[in-house]
Amino acid sequence: MKASLRQHKLLLMITLFFSIITAAAGVLIALVLQKVIDAALQGDRGLFREILVISVVYLLLLGVMGLIYNLCSKALIRNLTLSLRERVFRGIFSRKAEAFAASNTADYLSALTNDIKQLEDQYIQPLLQVMQNVVVFAASVLVLLYISPLVTAILAGCMVLIFIIPSLFGTALQTKQSAVSAQMSIFTIRLKDLLSGFEVIKSYAMGTYAGHKFQTENRQAADTRFAADRLFALNESVSQTLAILTQFAVVFVAAYLIITGNLSAGSLVALVQLSGGFVGPVLVIMENLPKIKGVRPVVERIDALSAQHHDTPAEQLDPQFNVALSANHLQFGYTPGQPVLKDVSLTLDKGKKYALAGPSGCGKSTLVKLLTGYYDRYEGTVELDGTNLKQLDTSRLQELVSTIHQNVYMFDSDIHFNICLHEEFSAEQLEEVLHTSGIHKFLEQTNGLQSPVGENGSQLSGGQRQRIAVARALIRNKPILILDEGTSAIDMQTAYEIEGRLLALEDLTLITITHNMNELMLGRYDEIIYMEEGRIAERGSLHELLAYGGRFHDFYTQKEAVTPSNEQQQPLLQEIDAV
Numbered sequence: 354m355k356a357s358l359r360q361h362k363l364l365l366m367i368t369l370f371f372s373i374i375t376a377a378a379g380v381l382i383a384l385v386l387q388k389v390i391d392a393a394l395q396g397d398r399g400l401f402r403e404i405l406v407i408s409v410v411y412l413l414l415l416g417v418m419g420l421i422y423n424l425c426s427k428a429l430i431r432n433l434t435l436s437l438r439e440r441v442f443r444g445i446f447s448r449k450a451e452a453f454a455a456s457n458t459a460d461y462l463s464a465l466t467n468d469i470k471q472l473e474d475q476y477i478q479p480l481l482q483v484m485q486n487v488v489v490f491a492a493s494v495l496v497l498l499y500i501s502p503l504v505t506a507i508l509a510g511c512m513v514l515i516f517i518i519p520s521l522f523g524t525a526l527q528t529k530q531s532a533v534s535a536q537m538s539i540f541t542i543r544l545k546d547l548l549s550g551f552e553v554i555k556s557y558a559m560g561t562y563a564g565h566k567f568q569t570e571n572r573q574a575a576d577t578r579f580a581a582d583r584l585f586a587l588n589e590s591v592s593q594t595l596a597i598l599t600q601f602a603v604v605f606v607a608a609y610l611i612i613t614g615n616l617s618a619g620s621l622v623a624l625v626q627l628s629g630g631f632v633g634p635v636l637v638i639m640e641n642l643p644k645i646k647g648v649r650p651v652v653e654r655i656d657a658l659s660a661q662h663h664d665t666p667a668e669q670l671d672p673q674f675n676v677a678l679s680a681n682h683l684q685f686g687y688t689p690g691q692p693v694l695k696d697v698s699l700t701l702d703k704g705k706k707y708a709l710a711g712p713s714g715c716g717k718s719t720l721v722k723l724l725t726g727y728y729d730r731y732e733g734t735v736e737l738d739g740t741n742l743k744q745l746d747t748s749r750l751q752e753l754v755s756t757i758h759q760n761v762y763m764f765d766s767d768i769h770f771n772i773c774l775h776e777e778f779s780a781e782q783l784e785e786v787l788h789t790s791g792i793h794k795f796l797e798q799t800n801g802l803q804s805p806v807g808e809n810g811s812q813l814s815g816g817q818r819q820r821i822a823v824a825r826a827l828i829r830n831k832p833i834l835i836l837d838e839g840t841s842a843i844d845m846q847t848a849y850e851i852e853g854r855l856l857a858l859e860d861l862t863l864i865t866i867t868h869n870m871n872e873l874m875l876g877r878y879d880e881i882i883y884m885e886e887g888r889i890a891e892r893g894s895l896h897e898l899l900a901y902g903g904r905f906h907d908f909y910t911q912k913e914a915v916t917p918s919n920e921q922q923q924p925l926l927q928e929i930d931a932v
């Protein structure tokens with residue numbers, strides 16, 4: 354927050370300057386009133402005309418200054434919210450994947466929408482109002498002292514009351530504001546969950562459940578805000594009542610001074626006007642200070658999200674991959690005391706093809722994530738050409754690895770964008786990956802590369818999305834490719850075609866996580882790494898592992914029963930070999 358205020362320091366100063374000018378000029382109305390009434394009561398026509406001319410000029414200037422101040426304050430609000438959103442967005446994207454995954458994405462959405470709005474309403478605007486009213490207050494005190502020190506003293510007494518009473522609400526308001534932010538975050542998370550589950554809700558007739566769930570969350574969000582608003586209302590009412598009391602005191606004391614011949618009628622009008630300029634600002638300040646104080650937890654949350662997370666190891670070496678990627682005695686768990694990987698050591702040579710197999714939940718995806726720098730809080734080491742991954746520039750590491758996951762994220766754009774993302778590639782490169790990924794097959798049924806894919810690829814089949822993901826990975830020509838069940842949604846023939854083509858890419862180091870126990874396809878991998886319960890149980894070529902007759906053999910024969918037979922696949926694979 355402070356960084357954003359610093360960034361727009363100049364605009365803040367200009368706004369403050371015009372705020373001071375407008376506020377101070379506003380206070381002068383009281384003097385104009387005093388002079389014009391006294392001139393009228395004295396029947397002084399010359400003075401009356403003079404004040405009239407001054408008033409017209411003064412009004413024009415006040416209007417222009419007011420306009421400049423309003424424009425500046427709107428621009429300041431725009432710039433501050435813009436900069437806050439950008440900082441939060443950059444902060445979120447500077448996080449490592451693990452840190453990002455630690456919060457729900459709806460939580461980030463809530464920060465970027467609800468929290469920023471709350472800052473605008475409860476911090477930026479109140480801050481501007483406080484600044485302006487401090488000036489109005491100071492100017493009013495000066496003019497008041499000039500007209501009547503006694504009335505000024507009475508006003509000061511009342512002001513002490515106005516200050517003390519609302520400050521009692523400060524801490525309670527802070528707690529309530531914090532609760533509003535947390536509840537809005539929960540509401541956004543639940544709402545996102547319900548909207549994302551639209552299809553499941555429809556197909557499992559969960560409409561009533563969804564409606565009820567939404568109603569509960571919506572009510573809780575509204576009730577939490579109402580609880581905070583009730584306290585604000587109480588705070589505001591107390592302040593307003595004290596303000597009226599103060600004005601009454603001024604009128605009665607001033608009237609008494611007229612009776613005793615110590616004040617002119619014009620001065621009474623000026624005092625009433627000024628007491629408004631005295632009490633009003635105090636009121637506005639007292640209403641807004643608790644808001645600014647109360648919104649502090651939101652400011653802290655926004656500051657935490659805006660923080661940049663670029664870790665800078667002592668030496669940041671450029672990653673090189675010419676020989677091997679290796680893991681030595683890796684131990685890792687998501688939850689303390691529950692290891693997912695237990696003393697895993699392996700070496701993956703450049704250009705070789707590896708199939709990672711094993712029962713569901715044995716740690717295959719986790720191992721691959723550690724090998725590619727996704728998590729870094731593990732025991733043991735991961736080395737790229739003998740250099741510890743933790744000494745490497747992690748942002749550059751991504752230039753070496755592509756991963757194709759089972760669930761592929763598609764941007765709401767066309768096929769071309771989803772393959773190239775923001776980068777430029779030649780027509781030849783594009784043509785080649787369209788062929789290797791099998792996209793050319795379904796392009797004929799669409800409007801070509803410019804066909805929209807819909808929200809997260811909703812207009813494509815699962816298999817089509819995975820083919821786009823394959824093309825997206827291949828076009829970048831990175832030396833390591835991870836296929837995390839990345840062709841599981843593609844029809845068998847296309848999946849084999851794609852995998853066959855990847856296996857034929859000589860320089861590519863391919864790591865395929867697979868549940869497909871097909872002899873002919875697995876036989877083409879240099880090595881099968883078979884995992885069980887977080888350990889590498891066996892490794893070797895398919896032929897070696899089957900001949901050994903150990904744990905992999907048992908796993909393979911069980912799986913084989915549900916995998917299409919080799920006889921069924923033989924013609925298909927021959928066809929692939931021919932491609």
Ligand SMILES: Nc1ncnc2c1ncn2[C@@H]1O[C@H](COP(=O)(O)OP(=O)(O)OP(=O)(O)O)[C@@H](O)[C@H]1O
Nearest residue numbers: 687688693711712713714715716717718719720866
């Ligand atoms: N982000 C996570 N947070 C907590 N636990 C996790 C997380 N990801 C995976 N796990 C747990 O770690 C264990 C290993 O998961 P992993 O995804 O590595 O297994 P896998 O062998 O790839 O499984 P599958 O073949 O079903 O994809 C599982 O018990 C899983 O529940």
